[in-house]
Amino acid sequence: MTEKPIRLDRFLTEMTGFTRTQAKEAAKKGRVAVDGVVVRKTDGKIVPGIQKVTVDGREITYQAAEYYMLNKPAGTVSATEDGRYPTVVSLIEERKRKDLFPVGRLDLDTEGLLLITNDGDLAHRLLSPKRHVDKIYFVRYSGDLPRDSVRRFGEGLVLEDGTRTMPAEFEPLAGGEALLTLREGKFHQVKRMMEAVGCRVTYLKRLSMGSLKLDESLEPGQYRPLTQQELEELRQI
Ligand code: URA
Numbered sequence: 001m002t003e004k005p006i007r008l009d010r011f012l013t014e015m016t017g018f019t020r021t022q023a024k025e026a027a028k029k030g031r032v033a034v035d036g037v038v039v040r041k042t043d044g045k046i047v048p049g050i051q052k053v054t055v056d057g058r059e060i061t062y063q064a065a066e067y068y069m070l071n072k073p074a075g076t077v078s079a080t081e082d083g084r085y086p087t088v089v090s091l092i093e094e095r096k097r098k099d100l101f102p103v104g105r106l107d108l109d110t111e112g113l114l115l116i117t118n119d120g121d122l123a124h125r126l127l128s129p130k131r132h133v134d135k136i137y138f139v140r141y142s143g144d145l146p147r148d149s150v151r152r153f154g155e156g157l158v159l160e161d162g163t164r165t166m167p168a169e170f171e172p173l174a175g176g177e178a179l180l181t182l183r184e185g186k187f188h189q190v191k192r193m194m195e196a197v198g199c200r201v202t203y204l205k206r207l208s209m210g211s212l213k214l215d216e217s218l219e220p221g222q223y224r225p226l227t228q229q230e231l232e233e234l235r236q237i
Contacts, residue, residue: 112206
């Protein structure tokens with residue numbers, strides 16, 4: 001795939017994690033070369049994937065976009081930086097790009113499907129409240145489920161702060177477990193919906209987001225790149 005020319009400082013910030021100032025400084029010191037020629041200014045353009053960029057003699061390969069499916073483990077934060085807990089992005093050890101982020105948020109104690117990418121357009125479409133992308137959760141809960149809970153979820157519930165949710169599909173399973181399909185993503189929505197029917201979530205795992213389904217062979221903390229087919233299906237959203 002032929003890439004469009006981009007500025008050298010942008011290439012370096014995206015692929016090495018340098019800030020723009022650090023990229024400029026590195027070039028000034030003669031550490032950056034393009035096609036073997038030392039380049040002391042970073043405001044010129046290069047063609048990623050065609051021209052060879054090195055820093056301290058080490059080639060910086062270009063990757064336009066990356067897409068990973070992560071089985072988020074409990075105890076990780078759906079963010080790019082955090083002072084207290086490991087972030088979901090830090091789990092993606094083989095990432096090339098430094099600008100990856102999680103598409104949406106799962107709570108600290110929630111497990112399951114999280115898409116990690118740097119594709120802002122796709123993320124925007126998946127998260128847009130207008131598109132109502134289905135998210136399916138596996139829920140374990142304590143408390144007695146009211147008899148009419150399927151109907152109440154189906155009609156949309158009123159949360160403790162008066163917010164009304166959209167209709168959701170609730171499918172009780174045996175032994176205090178259930179599947180819940182949401183078409184929106186309010187803060188702590190599953191937990192708050194379960195509280196609205198007098199129950200408490202004890203375990204929560206996301207199983208799918210739109211066409212993307214969690215690969216059940218991934219243990220919590222494991223990830224893999226999306227397949228071409230998964231990506232194409234997601235893009236049809
Ligand atoms: N709903 C929640 O309550 N928590 C999550 O992590 C995701 C959905």
